[in-house]
Amino acid sequence: MHRMRILIAVALGAVLLVGVFAGYTELVERVVYDESVFAIAALVGVFAVLALAAILFVVDKNKKRLNAKELEIKYREQLFGMLVDNTDDIYIMFSPEGFAVEYVSPNIEKLLGVSADDVRHDIRALVDSAVDPSCDPAAEDIECLGEGECLQIDRERIRKNTGERRWYQETLYRESINGVDKYILVLSDRTREGMNSARLEQALAIARSSNEAKSLFLANMSHDIRTPINAIVGMARIAQESGEASEKVESCLHTIMLSSQHLLNLINDVLEMSRIESGQMSLQEERCTLDAIVEGVEAIIRPQAQARGQKMRIDCSRPSHREYTGDELRISQILLNLLSNAVKYTQEGGAIVLDVRELGQASPSYAKIKFTVSDNGMGMPEEFVERIFEPFERSRQASSSKIQGTGLGMSITKALVDAMGGTIEVDSKEGVGSVFCVTLDLRIAVAGEAEQPIDGPASEDEYDYGGKRFLLAEDNELNAEILIELLGLRGAEVEWAENGEEVVRMFAEKPAGYYDAVFMDVMMPIMNGYEAAQAIRASDIGCAHDVAIIALTANAFAEDVKAALDAGMDAHVAKPVDLEDLGRVLCRLCG
Structure with missing residues (x-):
């Protein structure tokens, strides 16, 4: 375009010069006749010189502009070539007519081991490097591609000169260049990303496996530690109720009971904190x-x-x-932690208050409930309040007063409140008392939602064991002997099965209504407690659907409670078995 403009300017200049020269000659012939004509001719000559100079200036400027444009194009081509040579992307441009290749980036031979000339000659030369050539898009799919659209596939290719396998993301674009349709194929090496993704997936699998192993370890630890504690507490209680212990032995038994309970609380807190930190804690909606x-x-x-x-x-x-609708067990755990602390850290004769109020509705379906636990106990110094929710933190007064605790209760409480999306606030003054405020957004229950059975506050003494017959599934002989002895002292008869299969057989052999309740351990050989409970519920015995089945197990996490209920059991009592808890459950289930 610039060259055409230069040629036109030169032609016009030539015409102008010829005209000026002709006019000048005519003027010379007439100069002798008219001096004024000579003057005009002189002006025309000057004008012709100026016009010629202007034409030469325009020609020179256009020539410089053309040279700069050509230099810029060369720079761009050199820069693009440099980028292509130092990148792992391959670029190919071809036309829709016969897929004739018009450009191939020179790095294709280095990256794929395929000659650029071979690809220019026939684009199908790329097929030789593909591990699975069937991934190629069909010709009709390519032809149907609209302007500005693209096709994308991921596949593996082999570098022919080395045999190395590489993963590529291949994108085919259809673009219009100066009104002419072109296809542009871009092969982007994604091998490194694929390797990183594989490493991440492997790390995730290892983390999941580690979490599963940790969960299994925690469950086993809970079960294996609670089992001997159950024996210690049970034997101590049998000795206490025998009435044969001296005053000194009675004091020792009382200390054993208190220490066992403290050990159990310690185990519960440590295991619960471990589950929270590992992300194993889950909330149940009921x-x-x-x-x-x-x-x-x-x-x-x-x-x-x-x-x-x-x-x-x-x-x-x-x-x-x-x-x-919410996690009743976790809400109760929060309140129990706060109230038990209030009891421990308040002097004898002090006062403890639990206030529950509704602050309004956070939305049409949720209400904001505030639980406030206050006391007039020893209180806490300001510097301790700032770190009260940190694990294993205990106040100076608690240590000096020899108040037992793990320092994990408030950490667990804070974690539970956070998991429920609530808030917890503390206001305490040393020597005056403490106030804990927990605010939770609870979903308002609507009619028709299933209601979970709630253990009432009835005590052990409200249930009459006399004349009752229970079926006990327990694989640990010592635990079975303890429960049989304790229930026998209260007038109950207990029949023992050593595993889940045996308890199902014994239940099936007896007439309907023979057993008042079934006490089911969970971890048993041959058939576990969940399977045994499901088998009893599925049997055609008249009372199979009505008989009370109570899980008596050392598996005491919230997930274990839910698993027992899902298996068809009616309630869950954790080991070591507290006869007051068991009495409350039996009072509710058996009347």
Whole structure:
């Protein structure tokens, strides 16, 4: 285009010069006749010189512009070539007519071991490097590709000169260049990304395996440690109830019971914290009521407060909604941790208050519930309040007062509150007391949702064991002997099965209503407790669907409770078996 403009300018200049020269000659012939004509001719000559100079200037400027443009194109081509040579991407441009190749980046031979000339001659030369040539898009798919659209596939290719396998992401574009359609194929090496992805997947698999191993370890630890503790607590209780112990032995047995309970609490806290840190904690959504939660917590805490002469007041009358959907066990655990701390760190004769109120609805389906636990106990210094939720932190007063604890209770409480999306606040003053406020958004239960069975606050004494017959599935002989002895002292008859298969057989051999309840261990040989419970429920015996099946197991995590209920059991009591807990469950299930 620039060259055409230069040629036109030169032609016009020549025409102008010829005209000027002709006019100048005519003027010379007439100069003798008219001096004014000579003057005009002189002006025309000057004008012709200026015009010639202007033409030469334009020609020179256009020539320089053309040279600069050509130099810029060369620089771009050199830069593109340099980039192509130092990248792992291959570029191929071909036309729709017969897929004739018009450009191949020179790095194709280095990356694929395929000659660029071979590809220019026939694009199908790329097929030789493909591990699976069937991945090639069909010709009709390529032809149907619209302008600006692209096709993309991932596949493996072999570098022919080395035999190395590489992964490529291949993208085919259809573009219009100056109104002419072109196909541009880009082969991007993704081998490194693939290797990194494989490493990440391997690391994820290892992490999952590690978490599963840790979960199994924690479950086994919980089971294996609780089993001997169950024997220690059971034997101590049998010795206490025998009435044959001297005053000194009775004191020793009482210390054994207290120490066993402390050891059990320590184990529970450590295992629970380990599960939280490993991400194994899960929340269960179930229908629950504030009244049942508060009553269950009160049944456990009030006797402890009364033993220390403390006044305990509970106010749960203010919330307008009473039924919610949430993790009742975790909410109860939060309140138990706060209230048990209030009992421990409040002097004898002190006061403890649990206040439950509804702050309003966070949305049409959720209500904001605030639980406030306050006491007038020893309180905490300000510097300790700032780190109270850190693991294993204990206040100076607690250590000097020889109050037992693991320093994990508040860490667990904070983790549970966070998992539920709530908040926990602390206000404490040394020598005055402490106030803990937990706020949770609970989903308001709607009609028709299944209601979970709630253990009432009834005590062991409210259930009459006299004349009752129970079937016990327990693979540990010592644990079986302890429970048989303790229930026998209360007038109950217990028949023992050593594994799940035997308990199913014994239940099937007896007439309907023969057993008042079945106590089911979970980890047993031949057939575990879950399978045994399902087998009993599936049998055609008249009372198979109605008989109470209670899990008595050392598997005491929330997931274990849910697994027992899912297997068809009616309740879960963790080992070491607390006869008061068992009595409450039997009172609810058997009347």
